[in-house]
Amino acid sequence: MPQNYVPIFLFVAVVAIAIPATLMIGKLVRPNNPEKAKLMPYECGIDPVDNARGRYTVRFYIVAILFVVFDVETIFLFPWAVQYRALGLFGLVEMLVFLAILIVGYVWIWKKGALEWV
Amino acid sequence: MLDYVTSYLHSSLTPGQAGNWLWALVYILVIFAGVSGIVIVMNWGERKALAHMQVRLGPMRVGPHGLMQPIADAIKLLTKEDIMPSEADKPIFWLAPVWVVMIAFSVFIVVPFGPTHAVTDMNIGILFMLGVSSLGVLGIVMAGWASNSHFPLMGALRSSAQMVSYEIAMGLAVVSAIVMTGLGGIGPYGIGSGAGSGTLSMIGIVQAQAQQHVWFIFKFFPVGLVAFFIFAVAMIAETNRAPFDLPEAESELVAGFHTEYSGLRWSLFMLGEYAGMVAVSSIAITLWLGGWLRPFPSTHGPAINIPFLWEHPEQGVVDFAFSFAPALVMLALAFFSFFNAMRMPKHPLLKIQTIGLYAFGLVLAGVGLILLAPPVRDRIQDIFWFVFKIACFMYLYIWYRATWPRYRFDQLMKVGWKVLLPLGLGVLLVTGIIGLGPEIAAWLKGVV
Numbered sequence: 156m157p158q159n160y161v162p163i164f165l166f167v168a169v170v171a172i173a174i175p176a177t178l179m180i181g182k183l184v185r186p187n188n189p190e191k192a193k194l195m196p197y198e199c200g201i202d203p204v205d206n207a208r209g210r211y212t213v214r215f216y217i218v219a220i221l222f223v224v225f226d227v228e229t230i231f232l233f234p235w236a237v238q239y240r241a242l243g244l245f246g247l248v249e250m251l252v253f254l255a256i257l258i259v260g261y262v263w264i265w266k267k268g269a270l271e272w273v
Numbered sequence: 274m275l276d277y278v279t280s281y282l283h284s285s286l287t288p289g290q291a292g293n294w295l296w297a298l299v300y301i302l303v304i305f306a307g308v309s310g311i312v313i314v315m316n317w318g319e320r321k322a323l324a325h326m327q328v329r330l331g332p333m334r335v336g337p338h339g340l341m342q343p344i345a346d347a348i349k350l351l352t353k354e355d356i357m358p359s360e361a362d363k364p365i366f367w368l369a370p371v372w373v374v375m376i377a378f379s380v381f382i383v384v385p386f387g388p389t390h391a392v393t394d395m396n397i398g399i400l401f402m403l404g405v406s407s408l409g410v411l412g413i414v415m416a417g418w419a420s421n422s423h424f425p426l427m428g429a430l431r432s433s434a435q436m437v438s439y440e441i442a443m444g445l446a447v448v449s450a451i452v453m454t455g456l457g458g459i460g461p462y463g464i465g466s467g468a469g470s471g472t473l474s475m476i477g478i479v480q481a482q483a484q485q486h487v488w489f490i491f492k493f494f495p496v497g498l499v500a501f502f503i504f505a506v507a508m509i510a511e512t513n514r515a516p517f518d519l520p521e522a523e524s525e526l527v528a529g530f531h532t533e534y535s536g537l538r539w540s541l542f543m544l545g546e547y548a549g550m551v552a553v554s555s556i557a558i559t560l561w562l563g564g565w566l567r568p569f570p571s572t573h574g575p576a577i578n579i580p581f582l583w584e585h586p587e588q589g590v591v592d593f594a595f596s597f598a599p600a601l602v603m604l605a606l607a608f609f610s611f612f613n614a615m616r617m618p619k620h621p622l623l624k625i626q627t628i629g630l631y632a633f634g635l636v637l638a639g640v641g642l643i644l645l646a647p648p649v650r651d652r653i654q655d656i657f658w659f660v661f662k663i664a665c666f667m668y669l670y671i672w673y674r675a676t677w678p679r680y681r682f683d684q685l686m687k688v689g690w691k692v693l694l695p696l697g698l699g700v701l702l703v704t705g706i707i708g709l710g711p712e713i714a715a716w717l718k719g720v721v
Contacts, residue, residue, distance in 0.1 A: 161393075261694075
């Protein structure tokens, strides 16, 4: 029923008021005397060396792409899991076929070395 | 107005289902306060337990046995200067901690502390929980990116890669528990027959465990246990706790994604982390450890009836014995408190602390006595068992941190992708095949 979902918005409203309110109250008691060295990015005391948003390893992108593939797979399993008894043997075989296709892909990326973190 | 308030009191639904927003708000505020309370206790308990595991004393100066330490810390954090680096992305830098706290708390909307003690119950409960808890990654990425500094960005990248990798294994383990909810059979190996449907509702999952007379951790032993193990490993990685605390690896990344945060904003990250720990623990408890059910929920024993003490003719002597557990736990804590107050050195400087510890014991004993009263005792059962299980999980988190060294990043990825993922798939397949055992046997008979 749709009314079951209303508390979500209630909850978000409570947090959206309570947390910024705490930060505002904190503003009344805490000191605030910024200076140039204090506001510098932290790099163990030395001046920061070039831009932080530089290049980083491509591995992170590969992990992100693999995540999308396998997470969507997991989401597709949920409806089957709920209707598991009703679908019976037919549903199980269907699911096995679905998983088999993905497992072939999984073995392939394993052999390809996409799961290695060098 | 008064009717609106009182009409819910006799309802057997959660406030969200009954459509009573006032009570929903009350539940939300109580959960807020309760989870914050657990975080405060954890703050003290973690330092104390870790210290004792390393043969130290831990906090001892602020209050008896350091009991006031969390309050002292809160005041310190509140009065500390809040630094926002000049190169930071201001709106995102501001939003990140708020986001982390919001996501960590939002999960509690569907956590069932009892058959009616949840803010709301949805028919997609567990999906909602998984979806919301995975949004936490966004807050960490925002914090790392907005800081515009080397260490936070590295920490955020590591953190997101790690959380994303373990989420798959987590999801697969959850699917195998959902499959179990649809089975009608009774007992650990009950396979059941006929068409039934599973459920994604959090309350429904616990009720399925009650109907099948088994916690899912023991269902098809050891299949349920392996699924729980996968989830237990993944949930430590999801909350960035030791031994998977690479995003905050102090020795390499200073403090990871929250290096640039200080004061109250930093404490919001800590609040979010601890609330997240409680949240994933409660998912695990609901799915595998029987939620609000007490141990041996289907053993009732011979029926008894004691006037004023026990007037539930449908329940037996075992229920009667278990109903004293909350009071006994509180009284045991009170005894522990008194015992340690008596052991305090008799020095004039420690006099106030000794009195304080006696007073603390007195408060605990008072709570224990209130819990002995039959009306309170009978209503607190569900909540007590849920919170007790959460407390066990919290202690395990501390224990892991004290015991295991931190993983290296490549090892971490290897465990996530090459061990837990195949294991999760295997558990799912085995659950599916065992669950349909009778059908498969009938089909084989037809073939042969």
